[in-house]
Amino acid sequence: MNAHGKLDKLKQNIKNMGSLAVSFSGGVDSTFLLKVASDVLGDKALAITAKSSTYPEREYREAEAFAKTLGVKHITIISEELEIEGFSENPVNRCYFCKHELFEKVREIAKQNGIMYVADGSNVDDTGDYRPGLQAVKELQVVSPLRAVDMTKDDIRLLSKEMGLPTWNKQAFACLASRFPYGQKITKEKLDMVDRAEQFLLDLGFREVRVRHHGDLARIEVGTNERSRFFDEEFMEKVYNKLKEIGFTYVSLDMKGYRTGSMNETILKDK
Structure with a gap:
């Protein structure tokens, strides 16, 4: 059908x-x-x-x-x-x-x-x-x-x-709790860090964004066709400085790019 x-x-x-x-x-x-x-x-x-x-x-x-x-x-x-x-x-x-x-x-x-x-x-x-x-x-x-x-x-x-719905091409969204590895404690402060980091990247024009919270490390996922923006050293420095200001010590880019449910990859691998 x-x-x-x-x-x-x-x-x-x-x-x-x-x-x-x-x-x-x-x-x-x-x-x-x-x-x-x-x-x-x-x-x-x-x-x-x-x-x-x-x-x-x-x-x-x-x-x-x-x-x-x-x-x-x-x-x-x-x-x-x-x-x-x-x-x-x-x-x-x-x-x-x-x-x-x-x-x-x-x-x-x-x-x-x-x-x-x-x-x-x-x-x-x-x-x-x-x-x-x-x-x-x-x-x-x-x-x-x-x-x-x-x-x-x-x-x-x-x-x-x-x-004519405004959401027809809207990026996928999942609750902010999905940005944490299973077993890592979720707090309001950590949720706020993720929210601020993702809003910063959205304001820079990225359409598909996830900032995964791995303790001191932020793992950035962006759309596969958007990863090349990080090839610019000045741009990388700008993103690093902002996320460090937000509270992360280390900032990394996920080589595979954005995909839904990436935090489930470890548990699905075990099944």
Whole structure:
């Protein structure tokens, strides 16, 4: 089935639900899902966004602006993952704790607003990586409308572009906690270091950016076609000085470049 056939099926499925609360991060997938839900359900569609220290302010501002433009009801909740027991120790199933807490809160907000279903924005490409958060989605009976119709990231970007959504070519985003090797303690100060470092690189014009936090070392991942910018010595010095100012002692460039889930490579290798 092509992307447009999947879209027709998605619309029908959402219509059958009658009402839907979307866990809305402002990323490519949840923005697309919210747009379709709003088109199909009108005021029976609800956007719920969680603010926390793992969620950059720039992402929240974009989510808030889009929901306002769309005219959909948008509720913001506080979900501070660092307060969840075990989360800051960064176990391999860290994402499970986070998603379980998040969707419990989202379900309660949905219930208070008379909304029958709660949805996440995961697509079929998300099943190929190690994603313990999907277990929480299953346990709490959160629906995944995009996965249900076999939507891929490419499908979503194509349809988003046709709909004129500003996120159609937005870089992929994952919560800042994903920048730490499993077992390394996560703190608000470390999250702030990563956020500031990534914002600096984004301001320099990089589109795909991750700054992985390895204690004193920052490992920079940028898009494969963007790595050559670091061939300039003056530019390298500028980046090094800024990240040192932020708090890193050593700064390195990952030779392979940006890829999703690079922190999972060690655990996937062991399986």
